[in-house]
Amino acid sequence: MSEREKLKQTDQLIRGWLSDVRQTVIADLHDPLSVSEKTSRKDLVTNIDKANEKRLVAAIRAFDPQAKILGEEGSGDHVTDMKGHVWIIDPLDGTLNFVKQRDNFAMMISLYIDGVGVLGYIMDVMRNIIYGGGPKLGVFANERRLESPPNISLRDGLLGVSGPMLVHDKYHLQAIDAASSGVRIIGSAGIEFIQVLTGKQNGYISHLMPWDFAAGKILAEQLELCVTKVDGTPVDMLSSNDVLVSTKDTHKDIVNMIR
Amino acid sequence: MSEREKLKQTDQLIRGWLSDVRQTVIADLHDPLSVSEKTSRKDLVTNIDKANEKRLVAAIRAFDPQAKILGEEGSGDHVTDMKGHVWIIDPLDGTLNFVKQRDNFAMMISLYIDGVGVLGYIMDVMRNIIYGGGPKLGVFANERRLESPPNISLRDGLLGVSGPMLVHDKYHLQAIDAASSGVRIIGSAGIEFIQVLTGKQNGYISHLMPWDFAAGKILAEQLELCVTKVDGTPVDMLSSNDVLVSTKDTHKDIVNMIR
Numbered sequence: 001m002s003e004r005e006k007l008k009q010t011d012q013l014i015r016g017w018l019s020d021v022r023q024t025v026i027a028d029l030h031d032p033l034s035v036s037e038k039t040s041r042k043d044l045v046t047n048i049d050k051a052n053e054k055r056l057v058a059a060i061r062a063f064d065p066q067a068k069i070l071g072e073e074g075s076g077d078h079v080t081d082m083k084g085h086v087w088i089i090d091p092l093d094g095t096l097n098f099v100k101q102r103d104n105f106a107m108m109i110s111l112y113i114d115g116v117g118v119l120g121y122i123m124d125v126m127r128n129i130i131y132g133g134g135p136k137l138g139v140f141a142n143e144r145r146l147e148s149p150p151n152i153s154l155r156d157g158l159l160g161v162s163g164p165m166l167v168h169d170k171y172h173l174q175a176i177d178a179a180s181s182g183v184r185i186i187g188s189a190g191i192e193f194i195q196v197l198t199g200k201q202n203g204y205i206s207h208l209m210p211w212d213f214a215a216g217k218i219l220a221e222q223l224e225l226c227v228t229k230v231d232g233t234p235v236d237m238l239s240s241n242d243v244l245v246s247t248k249d250t251h252k253d254i255v256n257m258i259r
Numbered sequence: 260m261s262e263r264e265k266l267k268q269t270d271q272l273i274r275g276w277l278s279d280v281r282q283t284v285i286a287d288l289h290d291p292l293s294v295s296e297k298t299s300r301k302d303l304v305t306n307i308d309k310a311n312e313k314r315l316v317a318a319i320r321a322f323d324p325q326a327k328i329l330g331e332e333g334s335g336d337h338v339t340d341m342k343g344h345v346w347i348i349d350p351l352d353g354t355l356n357f358v359k360q361r362d363n364f365a366m367m368i369s370l371y372i373d374g375v376g377v378l379g380y381i382m383d384v385m386r387n388i389i390y391g392g393g394p395k396l397g398v399f400a401n402e403r404r405l406e407s408p409p410n411i412s413l414r415d416g417l418l419g420v421s422g423p424m425l426v427h428d429k430y431h432l433q434a435i436d437a438a439s440s441g442v443r444i445i446g447s448a449g450i451e452f453i454q455v456l457t458g459k460q461n462g463y464i465s466h467l468m469p470w471d472f473a474a475g476k477i478l479a480e481q482l483e484l485c486v487t488k489v490d491g492t493p494v495d496m497l498s499s500n501d502v503l504v505s506t507k508d509t510h511k512d513i514v515n516m517i518r
Contacts, residue, residue, distance in 0.1 A: 042441055096441055100417050101459040158359050163442045167425065167433050174426050182301055182355055183422045185444040200360040 094188025157202025353447025416461025
């Protein structure tokens, strides 16, 4: 079997994991949640986050037992470098939306090999669409292949932002807002990445952990989008970063404004 | 025929108008748009806004020839009071989203008789859901009856806001943001009202014209939500207002914070 054929099989397998986990999320959607605060009352974790992560970790362990797994809720490994196979998972991204809205949340999985992004997946759970693929496969929204979105400038697009960063005017974000066509706040990094992948927003800026951007970075770069720190330097895959994902022209516009 | 039966007939008629107009919007969705700026480059109007309004005005004129019509794009009447039958329409709400995203936009219609809200409709065009009804009919999302959302406090919910009002900290909106569970920015008053009607947000604050809030006000009040100016005083149906729609408890929390 060629490497590409193997990747296509893995792609189908991962989409299956996400669909299976989604089924239980949807089946239990209106059950009472067990909600705990992590760093603050706006940073939550639920029994569903934890259950999803356990199922995804188990699926990855069975499929790729030598790999390291970096997961938001800690049921993976303590990962200190990107050597070999590293799976990065966010079992429920946008937990506050999940708790308050039962909408606008995502699940994400990615596979890096020796630091290189190989496969990335973002599932919009309520719309039941998996955006996924990688450099060898292209990017697909379920069965539909995505083309690179138009390379629009900051001025011509809508920019996704973090609410706290906008309020605190970090990186002159209020001036960047004024220079754009407007800002939007969704509250889920996964859904924001989807907006950029599909050309509905020309960018997104937020303070993110590796599991928030690992999958989106692979998909975005495959679609000729830029993913860096807000100052234009490379992101660190093992720590938090202020991340900018955007079209190339918007990237130039924003990096010029904050320097 | 009873008054309620007549209203149910009118309800079905209005839902039909919206569905008919939606069909042409969807059919032409990827055609080139003719876009003009109104007050600024962030305040747009397209050929679709204008065509939708003409069709809705024609339908209303045929059905209720004596009525006055207040429409965003000016093909209605110059309305100076709320006496008699007044129809208020927004043929395409969230035009910037429509232009940039082809998503997250709405159409709205309402009927006021002698200043009293009788029927209101908000259509989420891309999701093909009409939220509509009134005091005599209840509120339905297509065929599904909506119950009043839980009366949650500011602290426990997500608040929809206007981006410019947040950045300029109008009404201490940054402190209100901090006191809530978080803010969201969608960019369409119609879609924001839907979020509040369905309990996905506990409120929404923005500077709105009558066609932005006339339909939502009828539906919100029917679901035991409050619709006032941000300072708690009644809205003026014939001019712009800084509007707050929210649960009762969130309304108290916000009005107390801004006084």
